Amino acid sequence: MIAPPNILQGFKTVRSAGRLVVLLYLLNLGFSVVLAVPMHNSLADSFGRSRAGENMAREFDFLWWQEYRDRGRGLSSTFGPSVIGRGALLNNLEGLLQMKLFSLPAEVLVVFLIYILLHTFLAGGVLSLFREGAPEFNLKRFLDGSLRFFPGFLGLMLLSWVFFFGVGFGLVPKLDEAARRISASALTELPGFWAGLAASLAAWLALLLIQAVFDYARVTIVLEERRNIFRAFGEGLAFVLKHPLSSLGLYFSFFVAGLILSVVSVLLKENAALPGWGGVLLAFTWQQLFVLGLAGLRCWTYASELHLVRFFRS
Amino acid sequence: MKLVTAGLVFAAALSIPCLPGTLGPQTANYTMDVRLDVKHRTINGREVLMWTNTSPDSLASLWFHLYWNAFANSGTTFMTEAGLSGPDPAGNFRKEDWGWIRVDSIKILKDPALEGFDLTPSLKFEQPDDRNPLDRTVASVGLPRPLAPGETIVLEIRWEGRVPKPVSRTGVINDYYFIGQWFPKIGVYQDGGWNCHQYHRESEFFADYGTYDVTLTLPASFVVGATGRRTALTRNADGTATHRYVQDGVHDFAWTASPRFLEYRQRFEFAPGRTTEVNLLLQPEHRRLKDRYLKAVMSGLKLAAPLLGDYPYDTITCVDPAYRSHSGGMEYPTLFTAGAHFLDPEGSGNPEAVTIHEFGHSYFYGLLGSNEFEHPWLDEGFATFFESKVSNLAYGPWTYTRTYFGIPVLFRGVRIPLEASGISEVRRSAVRDVLQRRAWEFQDGTSYGANSYQKGEVMLRTLERLLGEKAFAALLRDYSLGRWFTHPRPEDFYAVVSRHAGRDLSPLLDQFLHGSGVCDYALSRIDSRRLRTVRGFVGENYRNDWNAGRAEAAFESEVLVERRGEIRLPVDVWVKFEDGRTVRETWDGEYLWKRFRYEGPSQVVQAVVDPGFKLVADINRTNNSLSRKPNRLAPWKWTVEWLGWLQHALEFFAIFGG
Numbered sequence: 001m002i003a004p005p006n007i008l009q010g011f012k013t014v015r016s017a018g019r020l021v022v023l024l025y026l027l028n029l030g031f032s033v034v035l036a037v038p039m040h041n042s043l044a045d046s047f048g049r050s051r052a053g054e055n056m057a058r059e060f061d062f063l064w065w066q067e068y069r070d071r072g073r074g075l076s077s078t079f080g081p082s083v084i085g086r087g088a089l090l091n092n093l094e095g096l097l098q099m100k101l102f103s104l105p106a107e108v109l110v111v112f113l114i115y116i117l118l119h120t121f122l123a124g125g126v127l128s129l130f131r132e133g134a135p136e137f138n139l140k141r142f143l144d145g146s147l148r149f150f151p152g153f154l155g156l157m158l159l160s161w162v163f164f165f166g167v168g169f170g171l172v173p174k175l176d177e178a179a180r181r182i183s184a185s186a187l188t189e190l191p192g193f194w195a196g197l198a199a200s201l202a203a204w205l206a207l208l209l210i211q212a213v214f215d216y217a218r219v220t221i222v223l224e225e226r227r228n229i230f231r232a233f234g235e236g237l238a239f240v241l242k243h244p245l246s247s248l249g250l251y252f253s254f255f256v257a258g259l260i261l262s263v264v265s266v267l268l269k270e271n272a273a274l275p276g277w278g279g280v281l282l283a284f285t286w287q288q289l290f291v292l293g294l295a296g297l298r299c300w301t302y303a304s305e306l307h308l309v310r311f312f313r314s
Numbered sequence: 315m316k317l318v319t320a321g322l323v324f325a326a327a328l329s330i331p332c333l334p335g336t337l338g339p340q341t342a343n344y345t346m347d348v349r350l351d352v353k354h355r356t357i358n359g360r361e362v363l364m365w366t367n368t369s370p371d372s373l374a375s376l377w378f379h380l381y382w383n384a385f386a387n388s389g390t391t392f393m394t395e396a397g398l399s400g401p402d403p404a405g406n407f408r409k410e411d412w413g414w415i416r417v418d419s420i421k422i423l424k425d426p427a428l429e430g431f432d433l434t435p436s437l438k439f440e441q442p443d444d445r446n447p448l449d450r451t452v453a454s455v456g457l458p459r460p461l462a463p464g465e466t467i468v469l470e471i472r473w474e475g476r477v478p479k480p481v482s483r484t485g486v487i488n489d490y491y492f493i494g495q496w497f498p499k500i501g502v503y504q505d506g507g508w509n510c511h512q513y514h515r516e517s518e519f520f521a522d523y524g525t526y527d528v529t530l531t532l533p534a535s536f537v538v539g540a541t542g543r544r545t546a547l548t549r550n551a552d553g554t555a556t557h558r559y560v561q562d563g564v565h566d567f568a569w570t571a572s573p574r575f576l577e578y579r580q581r582f583e584f585a586p587g588r589t590t591e592v593n594l595l596l597q598p599e600h601r602r603l604k605d606r607y608l609k610a611v612m613s614g615l616k617l618a619a620p621l622l623g624d625y626p627y628d629t630i631t632c633v634d635p636a637y638r639s640h641s642g643g644m645e646y647p648t649l650f651t652a653g654a655h656f657l658d659p660e661g662s663g664n665p666e667a668v669t670i671h672e673f674g675h676s677y678f679y680g681l682l683g684s685n686e687f688e689h690p691w692l693d694e695g696f697a698t699f700f701e702s703k704v705s706n707l708a709y710g711p712w713t714y715t716r717t718y719f720g721i722p723v724l725f726r727g728v729r730i731p732l733e734a735s736g737i738s739e740v741r742r743s744a745v746r747d748v749l750q751r752r753a754w755e756f757q758d759g760t761s762y763g764a765n766s767y768q769k770g771e772v773m774l775r776t777l778e779r780l781l782g783e784k785a786f787a788a789l790l791r792d793y794s795l796g797r798w799f800t801h802p803r804p805e806d807f808y809a810v811v812s813r814h815a816g817r818d819l820s821p822l823l824d825q826f827l828h829g830s831g832v833c834d835y836a837l838s839r840i841d842s843r844r845l846r847t848v849r850g851f852v853g854e855n856y857r858n859d860w861n862a863g864r865a866e867a868a869f870e871s872e873v874l875v876e877r878r879g880e881i882r883l884p885v886d887v888w889v890k891f892e893d894g895r896t897v898r899e900t901w902d903g904e905y906l907w908k909r910f911r912y913e914g915p916s917q918v919v920q921a922v923v924d925p926g927f928k929l930v931a932d933i934n935r936t937n938n939s940l941s942r943k944p945n946r947l948a949p950w951k952w953t954v955e956w957l958g959w960l961q962h963a964l965e966f967f968a969i970f971g972g
Contacts, residue, residue, distance in 0.1 A: 032960045036953055044949040051922065052936045053945035056952060060728045062714065063935050066738045079956055081728040082716045088959035090718045092966045097719075101967060115964050116971035123971070157971055164970060187488055187574075188599045189637045189655060193720045200719045211969050262962070269958075270727075280951050287958040294965045 010304030124149025337563025413478025645675030695770015831880025
């Protein structure tokens with residue numbers, strides 16, 4: 001098991017690139033604000049000068065929300081009690097595993113798509129910076145790296161979509177169908193329930209596996225200045241197959257860390273709420289620290305993967 | 315066999331109309347001997363029906379329901395209606411999955427002149443609702459001589475039924491049998507004709523009261539639940555057991571059997587000196603829900619007593635239906651089915667709400683015997699009102715619950731208030747029909763549900779708040795107790811409402827029952843400005859009577875209230891001034907708007923139309939209030955919450971980009 005030392009090395013690399021993590025976090029915030037402004041306006045319009053506003057300042061007014069939901073179109077249809085606290089995580093997980101994100105309003109999907117493209121663009125910069133060891137963040141070098149690797153990363157992204165959507169629209173319906181078949185002949189709801197849960201877990205693992213392989217493919221592109229994305233993908237896959245414990249162990253360690261961070265964040269947020277403006281500020285601050293943590297974790301994953309690939313090649 | 319036949323005839327002969335010591339009228343008394351063949355999934359039955367002509371007419375024919383023929387082919391009225399409103403319910407049926415009922419013979423008994431007269435040759439199928447020749451859910455037989463008013467006829471009917479795969483409320487799946495609407499059942503002769511409708515997709519049932527004495531023979535390993543009290547249980551040498559159930563004062567008989575049932579019995583005192591035995595038949599995988607089921611039934615019993623009268627039967631059986639049995643959430647006399655998921659968390663309302671709802675039917679469907687074909691709201695609207703009222707009294711508001719990956723997740727910060735019950739369905743779907751409509755004539759199932767269940771519930775809750783909780787409780791009790799076993803109609807309810815209100819409330823009720831309009835009162839404007847003395851030429855001399863006008867210390871304020879919906883109801887308006895003074899106004903709610911003007915030392919800061927939340931039917935509650943200043947915290951607070959979801963989503967879905 002070679003992963004732990006590489007995780008440590010990865011941490012040292014990320015620690016020296018704190019500004020990079022902050023930049024990635026700010027991009028997340030910036031994109032979110034693009035949608036948050038119209039959402040704020042929609043809520044403010046709906047509350048107007050009514051008592052519903054006073055009620056909602058104290059607690060969730062279910063009656064108001066029912067009316068808002070029944071009349072809601074577009075962005076406002078995404079607001080509901082289930083985006084609060086743990087619901088946010090569960091909604092996103094469901095959106096990914098059951099590809100429900102495609103039922104989100106068009107404006108949200110467009111922002112997501114642009115963000116994903118930007119993320120792809122910046123990933124090249126992140127990895128090229130980390131390739132240099134423990135770098136001082138330099139915006140020009142960062143953007144140079146991003147530009148240099150963007151064509152390859154874009155190609156990999158599109159190739160990964162074939163697999164992601166193959167899982168989402170091919171494998172998942174088949175697994176669901178299998179679960180339904182089990183359910184249809186079952187004596188109780190239990191076999192169907194467990195089969196459905198197993199199907200979701202299998203889909204989840206498949207998606208994570210795909211991302212791990214493409215992560216290593218991206219690392220290969222940066223380390224070896226590859227242009228051929230298919231070869232890079234092949235090498236990423238070969239690396240995972242050759243060193244499954246280390247490569248996937250490292251990847252899943254970070255995934256579990258992200259999961260723990262999310263759960264801790266939700267628990268803290270749900271149990272440490274304050275009334276009034278102080279509560280709003282506290283919730284906002286806590287959320288930003290959480291997103292900053294996620295951005296840091298993503299960079300840390302890249303840095304550690306890079307060290308791991310280097311280790312096996314040296 | 316002859317001995318059994320004689321016994322059955324004797325037992326049937328004992329049941330005469332209005333027999334002292336029995337509950338309710340004895341119009342249609344059934345004595346049945348039934349055998350379930352699990353191998354062939356058939357039921358062989360023999361019934362002795364003693365029916366009394368309570369009408370002023372002489373009758374030349376008798377009409378019967380043969381409900382199971384709804385599942386005999388894809389062209390029946392039930393199957394056609396179900397296919398139109400969704401996927402074909404029998405799409406994957408194999409030959410052995412279809413169900414039917416065949417009458418083998420109908421003979422007259424206990425008539426010296428016509429003893430043994432065979433009516434079978436005169437049997438013909440009727441389609442009173444749609445003339446659909448493929449529907450054989452109603453049949454009639456001609457009588458050799460007219461049945462005079464007050465005369466009683468005794469018939470012996472032999473039949474065979476094939477138990478269908480469950481589609482709607484009845485059937486067999488694995489070793490779970492739920493048997494409802496299953497025997498040849500006489501219709502109701504009313505208003506000069508037979509009220510005997512076909513089996514429809516969106517409809518329930520209607521029948522006359524009597525005593526049921528039913529003997530069921532089935533495998534001994536089966537745990538059985540049925541309408542009424544079990545008076546005998548005999549183990550037979552052939553591995554079967556014979557159960558005898560008897561119940562008077564009911565208009566139907568249903569039963570269920572499965573070897574998997576866990577059976578719990580508990581005698582419960584729901585009012586001083588009044589007890590009933592609560593039976594729970596539970597699926598083993600729902601064992602953890604036992605106490606919650608029992609508590610829900612007991613809450614229903616206890617809270618119904620002061621509202622609707624003491625539950626008069628000695629038993630109530632709650633059935634937790636088998637998975638995929640399509641038999642959940644259905645009411646029968648002294649027996650009902652609920653439904654649950656093994657993970658249902660406490661506070662979600664499952665299975666408590668459905669249990670209370672179905673128990674509530676014991677009164678509206680059971681004891682009152684409303685015609686569910688023609689006035690579905692008289693049953694479902696009342697039962698839904700009962701469900702939310704009793705649930706709220708017994709448990710408080712439910713907690714919002716969403717299911718992720720099959721796991722129900724409670725959102726503890728989000729409670730669902732009583733007033734939220736039903737209003738969303740009314741807002742979205744009830745306007746497509748009117749409330750008082752025959753069950754199968756609604757635009758679709760959604761509209762049927764939104765009207766019969768939710769609009770009925772919302773109307774009753776609005777009425778309750780307009781009249782006051784105490785007065786409405788008295789009204790409800792009067793409506794219930796005064797009409798047990800009488801098949802009340804909407805006009806009976808109108809009469810009770812007007813009597814308790816002290817005035818004719820028909821116009822108010824008509825708006826809900828015969829109109830598709832909505833209720834929406836809105837506070838459209840509050841405004842205050844400095845009071846000014848009059849400006850202009852104020853005297854008769856004009857030229858020398860110019861007054862420049864000046865602001866005074868006082869304010870003039872205006873509150874404008876609008877009626878934006880078609881439903882007109884009296885409504886209160888509450889106004890608050892800056893100095894803390896409040897005023898309460900009343901408006902008859904008739905015209906499109908009403909303006910209230912005030913002069914005083916301070917400005918209006920807030921006004922609310924319907925401050926006491928009497929108009930539960932108001933489909934837009936948000937526009938009922940207006941303050942001078944908006945609350946700025948609320949949109950920020952919830953935008954930040956939503957932002958948390960969005961930011962996480964962006965990071966989460968970045969998986970697609972690397």
